[in-house]
Amino acid sequence: MRAVAPRLETLSAREREVMAFVVAGHTSKEIARRLGISPLTVRKHRENLMRKLEVATTARLVALVGPRAGACG
8 A cells, every 4th residue: 555645645625634533433314414415425535535545444544544634624
């Protein structure tokens, strides 16, 4: 698996926002409400960021970027 930092740099600002909320344990519905977007848009951002970070599960996402999530948003 490649280093995390270069992969984090590929994320859009919105993907970083969504990632921080996901890592903090928020649901797509909660994230959508806070960001003023639809839950489907949150889901798409989540799919994109997980693809870019090469993770298949939310648990793996949290393990990979949890300590860095605050610095991303």
